[in-house]
Amino acid sequence: MWLPSYATPSERLSRILVVAFAVAVMLFLIAPLFIIVPLSFSKDPFFTLPVREYSLRWYEDLFGNPRWFEAMINSAVAAVLTTILATTLGTLAALGIARPDFPYRRAIMALLISPMIVPIVIVAVGSYLFFGEFGLTNTRAGLVLAHTALATPFVVITVTATLSTYDTNLTRAANSLGASGLSAFFRVTLPNILPGVISGAIFAFATSFDEVVVALFLTAAEQRTLPVQMFSGIRDQINPTIMAAATMLLILSILLFAALALLTRKKAR
Amino acid sequence: MSVTETVDIERIRTFVAVRRAARPARRAALSLALPLVGFLIVAFIAPILYLLVTAVDNPETRSILPRTLTALESWDGVSTPDEPVFAALAADLKLAKEDSTASQAGKRLNYEIPGMRSKVLAASRMAAGLEAGPYREKFLDQSEIWAAPETWSVIRRNGAGLTPYYLLTAVDLQQSPSGGIEGVAPDQAIFLPILGRTLLVAGIVTGLTLILGYPVAYVLTIAPRTIAAVMMLMVLLPLWTSLLVRTTAWVVLLQSDGVINAVLMALHLTTEKVQLIFTRFGTVTAMTHIQLPFTILPIYSVMRSIQPTQLRAARSLGAGPTSAFWRIYAPQTLPGVVAGCLMTFILSLGYYITPALVGGPQDQMVSNFISVYINRDLNWGLAAALGVVLLLVTLAIYGLFLRLVGADKIKLG
Known part of the structure; x- marks a missing residue:
């Protein structure tokens, strides 16, 4: 696997160097993520390794301090609402795009993907000014609207990818056997593309739950999300409660990622 | 003559009839996407257009x-x-x-x-x-x-009612009292250097992710299946981790009392603490870390489709390992390199959080200045104009991406 059978000695050496280099890059990718975990369990309020004494005091602060706890709840509520909206809109759109006779495909795809591309500060400032005209700044509704726009490309991409392997004859068969359009969708199409839809929903949830910049502009103290609370903490006085929050976010990411991995494996089978 | 004419008219009629027959299906397909298109126009496009108007609005x-x-x-x-x-x-x-x-x-x-x-x-x-x-x-x-x-x-x-003032200022130009357009005094020209710095940092980060990512993508294709799966996990997990968490990790690592300095001191590589946080080095390192998966994944997906037999054929025809790599393998990976690098460059242009937390005053990008003009100086017109400049640069490169790669080629993992 690693080497073709015809490799020369110098090729073997260069191959070893390439693999060693790749392993080093992998470490560079992964190690920084896990550096925060031991620090969040440190008893000391500063960040040195190795940790001298372990304690759960920063987690007590995270869950006991109403500011942090409310921020977590706010994030969760916004993320759930965003997921519902983005998954519905994105799945519908993907169903249209996947049809062979979808018109203006390139232009519409470019539009639907653009929220991934436009610099986040522009989205944040634009929403801040525009939503302000309708009294939507400092409301949860405004935050959910902006987050939904950011999350839909992920749903469109994942569902379109799943639909590309879906056999449309199944829908046709359902229709020919007397199922109405809606009933065929819910009983035949949706169960078949469900892994893609759930993947999209997971992406949408993560997009909203992790998003900082738009939330910074669109929320006041009452709707303040966890990332915003973390961001202002890092700016003013970085304290280990932020490490505990970061560790929780990391665990959440790993869980969502594992869920996604399980889904895609099932799909491949 | 007349026979071919009839045939042509027949063909046109058929074509028109087919198009007409396909119309309901086209409409039905389009109508499924319309709710999202409408939503994006209201919640995404309208705010951006509003920002563009703010850049030229002059009511006072x-x-x-x-x-x-x-x-x-x-x-x-x-x-x-x-x-x-x-x-x-x-x-x-x-x-x-x-x-x-x-x-x-x-x-x-x-x-x-x-x-x-x-x-x-x-x-x-x-x-x-x-x-x-x-x-x-x-x-x-x-x-x-x-x-x-x-x-x-x-x-x-x-x-x-409309003014070019903010847009001109955003590119270091001004209107002279007589109405002509001229450059501002060199000591007041601050915005083009900021744009240049943004492009430079994005370029450096793109180059570094390519140098670091290309070998990783390659090893992913040659490693045995289980090892490749573990490696893939290590590429995708950072992508999944919140950007703020990754930036926080770098803040902790780069701090003067942080982990990297502790390691350097323990290894006696340095006797004094090295300033790492609030530097260009820190900003570029953190951004490279965050962007690496975006560059690796498209390259990997192209490399995976290259037949290993081609390399073997090149070698059997007398090419050395270096020549076979550069003349047969590397050119075929170009579409992935272009896709990955353009994506990383586009995303790097819009960085805000990482330079704000890890960078020094000299590392703040266009986005950071937009935020400062909105929040601190309350100069919305100038913030909007800087937004227009950043948006135009980004859209130009997105246009290039659409032309060279295509929106439907974007994959997630």
């Missing part, structure tokens, strides 16, 4: 000094205006004082005439106390700024 002078602007219509443009103009200004400022809008007009004019804000406020306080004219002498006594024709031509110019 027009709404606060309307009488002055009317009186200025008959002004010759070169001398100090006559009494009617000053009388109109006094009337406008008297009202502005009552409505507390004088500071808005002053702030707006201050962008183009330094010191104007305090002059307008002082004049509005004076105007509020004046019962009758003549006004001209009183204004001229208070400040010589009211005698300068430049002051009046700026006021007259800003009677227009």
Whole structure:
């Protein structure tokens, strides 16, 4: 696997160097993520390794301090609402795009993907000014609207990818056997593309739950999300409660990622 | 002749009939995407358009000094205006004082005439106390700024509902009093250097992710299946982790009492703490870490489709390992390299959080200045104009991406 059978000695050496280099890059990718975990369990309020004494005091602060706890709840509520909206809109759109006779495909795809591309500060400032005209700044509704726009490309991409392997004859068969359009969708199409839809929903949830910049502009103290609370903490006085929050976010990411991995494996089978 | 003509007409008729028959299906397909298209127009496109309008919107002078602007219509443009103009200004400022809008007009004019804000406020306080004219002498006594024709031509110019001022400022240009466009003084040219810095950092990060990512993508294709799966996990997990968490990790690592300094000291590589956080090095390192998966994944997906037998064929035909790699393998990976690098470059242009937390004052990108002008200076016009510049640069590269790669090629993991 690693080497073709015809490799020369110098090729073997260069191959070893390439693999060693790749392993080093992998470490560079992964190690920084896990550096925060031991620090969040440190008893000391500063960040040195190795940790001298372990304690759960920063987690007590995270869950006991109403500011942090409310921020977590706010994030969760916004993320759930965003997921519902983005998954519905994105799945519908993907169903249209996947049809062979979808018109203006390139232009519409470019539009639907653009929220991934436009610099986040522009989205944040634009929403801040525009939503302000309708009294939507400092409301949860405004935050959910902006987050939904950011999350839909992920749903469109994942569902379109799943639909590309879906056999449309199944829908046709359902229709020919007397199922109405809606009933065929819910009983035949949706169960078949469900892994893609759930993947999209997971992406949408993560997009909203992790998003900082738009939330910074669109929320006041009452709707303040966890990332915003973390961001202002890092700016003013970085304290280990932020490490505990970061560790929780990391665990959440790993869980969502594992869920996604399980889904895609099932799909491949 | 006539036979071919009939055939052609037949073909056109058939074509039209097929298109017409396909129309309901096209409409049905489109109608499924319309809710999302409509939603994005309201919640995404409209805010961006609103931002574009804010960059040229110029309501202050027009709404606060309307009488002055009317009186200025008959002004010759070169001398100090006559009494009617000053009388109109006094009337406008008297009202502005009552409505507390004088500071808005002053702030707006201050962008183009330094010191104007305090002059307008002082004049509005004076105007509020004046019962009758003549006004001209009183204004001229208070400040010589009211005698300068430049002051009046700026006021007259800003009677227009739209202004190029913010957009020009965002690219270090200005309107001369005579109306021509010229560059600002070199010591005041700050925005093009910021744009240049943004492009430079994005370029460096793109280059580094390519150098670090290309071998990783390659090893992913040659490693045995289980090892490749673990490696893939290690590439995708950072992508899944919140950007803020990854930036936080770098803050902790780079701090002067942080982990990297501790390691360097323990290894006796340095005896003094090295300044890593709030530096260009720190910013670029953190951004490279965050962007690496975006560069690796497209390269990997292209490399996976290259047949290993091609390399073997090249070798059997006498190419050395280096030559086979550069002449057969590397050119075929180019589409992935282009896709990955363009994506990373586009995303790097818009960085805000990482430079704000890890970078120093010299590492702040266009996005950071947009945020500063909105939150601290309350200069929305300039923030919007910088947004327009950043958006145009980004969309230009997105256009290139769409042309070379295509929106439907974007994959997630």
